Amino acid sequence: MALAADGGDGMTDDVAVLGAGMHPWGKWGRSFVEYGTVAARAALADAGLDWRDVDSIVGADTVRGGYPGYVAGATFAKALGWQGARVTSVYAACASGAQAVGTARAQILAGLADVVLVVGADAAPKGFFRPAGGDRQDDPDWLRFRVLGATNPTYFGLYARRRMAVHGDSLEDFAQVKVKNAAAGALNPNARYRKVVTAEDVAASAVVADPLRLLDICATSDGAAALVLCGMDFARRHGVPDPVRIRAVSTVTPTYPNTVLDLPDIATDSAVAVEPAGVGFRASIARAAYEEAGIGPDELSLAEVYDLSTALELQWYEDLGLCGEGEAAKLLREGATAPGGRIPVNSSGGLASFGEAVPAQAIAQVCELTWQLRGTAGDRQVAGARAGITANQGLFGHGSSVIAVR
Amino acid sequence: MSRTRTPVVADWFTGEGEDFRLLGTRCSACASVFFPCEDSFCRNPGCAGGELVAAPLSRRGRVWSYTDSRYRPPAPYVSDPELPWQPYTLIAVELAAERLVVLGQAVPGTSVDDLEVGMEVEVVPGVLDEDGDTTWTTWHWRPTGVTA
Numbered sequence: 367m368a369l370a371a372d373g374g375d376g377m378t379d380d381v382a383v384l385g386a387g388m389h390p391w392g393k394w395g396r397s398f399v400e401y402g403t404v405a406a407r408a409a410l411a412d413a414g415l416d417w418r419d420v421d422s423i424v425g426a427d428t429v430r431g432g433y434p435g436y437v438a439g440a441t442f443a444k445a446l447g448w449q450g451a452r453v454t455s456v457y458a459a460c461a462s463g464a465q466a467v468g469t470a471r472a473q474i475l476a477g478l479a480d481v482v483l484v485v486g487a488d489a490a491p492k493g494f495f496r497p498a499g500g501d502r503q504d505d506p507d508w509l510r511f512r513v514l515g516a517t518n519p520t521y522f523g524l525y526a527r528r529r530m531a532v533h534g535d536s537l538e539d540f541a542q543v544k545v546k547n548a549a550a551g552a553l554n555p556n557a558r559y560r561k562v563v564t565a566e567d568v569a570a571s572a573v574v575a576d577p578l579r580l581l582d583i584c585a586t587s588d589g590a591a592a593l594v595l596c597g598m599d600f601a602r603r604h605g606v607p608d609p610v611r612i613r614a615v616s617t618v619t620p621t622y623p624n625t626v627l628d629l630p631d632i633a634t635d636s637a638v639a640v641e642p643a644g645v646g647f648r649a650s651i652a653r654a655a656y657e658e659a660g661i662g663p664d665e666l667s668l669a670e671v672y673d674l675s676t677a678l679e680l681q682w683y684e685d686l687g688l689c690g691e692g693e694a695a696k697l698l699r700e701g702a703t704a705p706g707g708r709i710p711v712n713s714s715g716g717l718a719s720f721g722e723a724v725p726a727q728a729i730a731q732v733c734e735l736t737w738q739l740r741g742t743a744g745d746r747q748v749a750g751a752r753a754g755i756t757a758n759q760g761l762f763g764h765g766s767s768v769i770a771v772r
Numbered sequence: 773m774s775r776t777r778t779p780v781v782a783d784w785f786t787g788e789g790e791d792f793r794l795l796g797t798r799c800s801a802c803a804s805v806f807f808p809c810e811d812s813f814c815r816n817p818g819c820a821g822g823e824l825v826a827a828p829l830s831r832r833g834r835v836w837s838y839t840d841s842r843y844r845p846p847a848p849y850v851s852d853p854e855l856p857w858q859p860y861t862l863i864a865v866e867l868a869a870e871r872l873v874v875l876g877q878a879v880p881g882t883s884v885d886d887l888e889v890g891m892e893v894e895v896v897p898g899v900l901d902e903d904g905d906t907t908w909t910t911w912h913w914r915p916t917g918v919t920a
Contacts, residue, residue, distance in 0.1 A: 493846065496846035496847065497848070499847075499848075501848075509781065509808075511846065511847070512780065512781075512848040513780050513900065514849075514876070515849035515851075515877075517846075520840075520862050523862075524838065524839050527838055527889070528836065531837070531890075574843060575839045575842065576839050576840045577884075578839075622815060623872075625871075627836070627864055627873050632807075633874040634873045636804050636806065636870050636872040638804060638869075638870060638871045639799070639802040639803050639804040639816055639819070640818060
């Protein structure tokens with residue numbers, strides 16, 4: 367079921383990206399509110415709009431702001447100066463940003479708002495992410511730490527070892543993902559890590575969760591990203607007849623039985639009663655986006671994927687349909703996903719260069735698509751970029767994928 | 773001083789020695805198995821719903837994947853910060869009869885070098901940690917010596 371971009375009656379299912387902005391990623395030691403406000407102001411300036419022109423603000427929540435599920439939308443609205451906008455706050459772990467974009471799009475397409483500001487920001491703690499405190503035996507996230515000490519990197523280690531056993535991926539393949547992404551990040555002024563990394567550097571870094579080393583695993587960062595979205599008519603009236611357009615937002619859940627062990631679960635669903643669908647959860651996230659956009663992987667110019675680990679980037683190649691199952695390392699070795707290749711992946715530098723700022727990250731992926739599709743990505747520009755996809759997965763079963771075109 | 777042996781989570785496992793089992797539930801209508809237990813509703817969306825009854829899981833399975841934790845995990849994992857960190861191994865095990873994968877720690881002394889994907893392991897009772905008057909018990913996976 368593909369949604370036509372223009373049904374011929376003047377109606378459209380696209381929304382325009384009028385502005386994109388970021389606060390650079392790093393460890394800055396300040397409040398997430400400040401980062402988000404910087405990104406929001408940058409996106410508004412990029413859009414050529416005043417904050418008071420915004421009808422609705424959607425905040426992607428951080429859980430680290432001193433209040434569980436921090437009410438981000440209103441917090442940013444207050445920091446920008448109360449002006450009465452409609453407010454929404456969303457939380458979906460790593461997929462929060464996609465939910466914020468999806469919410470903004472729905473409001474625009476439903477005619478509830480002309481212009482929506484989307485903001486996500488985080489100030490990440492040092493070290494491993496950890497669950498909220500207390501004795502909470504009804505929380506799977508708390509239980510996996512209490513019972514197993516299963517940090518996020520241990521799940522990444524399980525996936526990486528499984529790929530090595532099933533597909534023959536090597537530690538050198540994983541290292542090459544880091545080398546590629548670090549080279550891209552070195553060209554990105556918003557990235558936290560801007561040094562070239564060699565395969566030897568990766569091999570010399572400490573093992574965190576066998577077989578993955580420190581440089582295979584993304585850091586946790588402070589950062590913020592924001593988008594100004596509007597209807598196509600508004601963009602035209604605003605003097606932007608050919609904006610970057612968001613054509614699909616996939617926020618699907620898994621299909622029972624979900625047979626790949628997923629954070630923060632201790633076990634998968636059982637496939638005893640129901641035969642699993644041919645497509646796993648990650649692939650179903652991309653499939654929903656492709657169907658909604660009416661385009662396929664062959665039509666993409668670039669992809670921004672969630673490289674929580676180097677091995678996971680390879681997994682996404684297959685789940686996005688950039689290659690067949692088990693062929694990701696071959697695609698990487700051929701240089702297809704490097705700058706200048708057939709389908710550059712993580713031209714931004716990815717999480718390898720940014721580190722994860724949870725509620726901001728999926729929004730940052732869309733910022734990168736926006737700059738690439740406008741042709742304003744500077745030294746990391748993908749030549750002739752016309753269509754891009756973002757992909758990501760949030761804890762507990764939150765799909766996240768956005769397709770943008772120009 | 774003798775400590776009381778208490779499961780780290782109530783009702784996730786049962787029995788001693790050869791009778792030790794992980795404890796799930798099974799839907800009496802569609803036969804779906806759930807671990808950790810579902811007690812109220814079957815999660816199969818195509819199932820009209822049946823009574824959920826206790827279902828001890830298979831003792832033996834095959835290694836789906838494995839890893840280890842070279843750095844001390846944060847709380848609520850319990851470890852003595854005064855002692856040097858001892859990495860432990862985690863194994864994800866595929867149970868053929870239940871068609872699901874269950875994570876667990878390996879028995880102490882099992883390193884990633886001892887493991888291969890596809891290797892057979894069995895569930896055994898283990899100790900997670902101890903405090904004042906309580907020994908917190910858990911389950912561990914132990915290689916049976918049968919390889920892939």
